[in-house]
Amino acid sequence: MSPISSSAIIELALNLASSLNTNDRFDRLLDTVRKTIVCDAVALLSYHGDMLKPIALQGLSRDTLGRRFLVAEHPRFAALCQSKAPIRFPADSPLPDPYDGLLVDRIGDLPVHSCMGLPLYYDDKLLGLLTIDSLTPHIFEDIAERTLDVISAMASATLNTAFLIEQLEHQADHSQQVVTELTEQAWKRDGGELIGESQVMQQLKQEIDIVAPSDFNILVYGETGVGKELVARTLHQKSLRKNGPMVYVNCAALPENLIESELFGHVKGAFTGAERNRAGKFSLANGGTLFLDEIGELPLAAQSKILRAIQSNEIQPVGQDNVEEVNVRIIVATNRNLKEEVTAGRFRADLYHRLSVYPIRVPLLQERVGDIQLLSGYFVEQTKQKLAISQLKLTAQAITHLEQYNWPGNVRELEHVISRAALKARSRQKHKTIIAIDRDDCGALNTVSNDKLTPSNEVALTNKTAIGINLREETDHFQRQLIRNTLTQTNGNWAAAARSLSIDRANLNRIAKRLNIQVIKSVIEN
The missing domain is CATH 1.10.8.60 (Helicase, Ruva Protein; domain 3)
Known part of the structure; x- marks a missing residue:
């Protein structure tokens, strides 16, 4: 195969320069690669420490874009990430191919085929890989080294430019952090990634980028299972508090008699069982973010205490006379309509307005075309x-x-x-x-x-x-009937009913109170 022509280089440079956005730039790069090298599949992957993320591809199934390849689990990727030069794997290489079964025009195992990869470096830093596959064995063996060097240089420059643009557009004041953001161990372990390219997801990501750097309190709302916690973690990760703690609290699981202790802490001897001082969630989140999940499940008494903490940035541990200052950003999540809860008197209006400075709705999966x-x-x-x-x-x-x-x-x-x-x-x-x-x-x-x-x-x-x-009325009706039937079966025993329903007794009492369910016991004389 002859070396890449100067006209092809000029055409590629002009295409990349005239590209309107990053995705367009990547597509034009892959188009040029396929014009220069006869192949069945080509993919561009960005490198994130121990993981490779596909960001553009041709000839591979679209779901490949959703995959995240751990380098240690794929020997071919591992070899490429450790190399400074392109690698042409032998047609009969025993190393498993990470794209086995993923080629669009091929069903089943990959036969003996050609495979090569180009590590993409910029200023001696590995940015990613360009992989090229063909179902024709040995087809890459005659490609001139100069051709591969030029393609590597152009691909590296394209990838680096995309990263720089992303940094300038989204976090100018943290430009050195963006590329490495998703490689941090804590983020990968506890966070994740918002996967999706639909219009509603693009809008959601834009909303997150707008409000994350601020210190505004945020209300994340949406139905169960849409990913509210992931949105909250993404907000924290993109905030100026990303190096601080993010403390998670499931408000629905807090026993009512221990809510104040859990949130604000207590001192030794404050109540029976308080054998030592204990820091509350607000203290643990100092300098970072406090995520209150299922905020709509908190009883009114606890809501007033949280409101006071938010207003004054002060907390008072149970049993302690003096107050403590805290610097906490609040993110809350709920699947309830808090406006309706406020109207019904089940949620404080002043707390709602404090928490919903910037509300973010997480779309349903069926909306994410x-x-x-x-x-x-x-x-x-x-x-x-x-x-x-x-x-x-x-x-x-x-x-x-x-x-x-x-x-x-x-x-x-x-x-x-x-x-x-x-x-x-x-x-x-x-x-x-x-x-x-x-x-x-x-x-x-x-x-x-x-x-x-x-x-x-x-x-x-x-x-x-x-x-x-009315979804809320139907849900309340179902819960009311279920709890009443269970209490009837347990002869009014709240503890037994809670065990039967697999929830905490305090939570059952709180839900029953909200639904106006009471157990009246009477004495029958013979």
């Missing part, structure tokens, strides 16, 4: 690692099946479906190197939407939809 395949790829890669499977993929039929469902359980339900499907697929294909998740592995996903109702669902919903449904 095009994101299901990316999220599926992300969860497939995670599941593959957990189950120690060499390669795991989704068939086209499985992806179509997943995309046709409306996901009432949102992202969390998708993650669970992928996990179950992987177990079923592995059981069916015990002796295969590539485990393929098929439609049947995903199980029956019965879509319920306005335009796709099954006959049984039509019957069940006809009367309700004719007059409209």
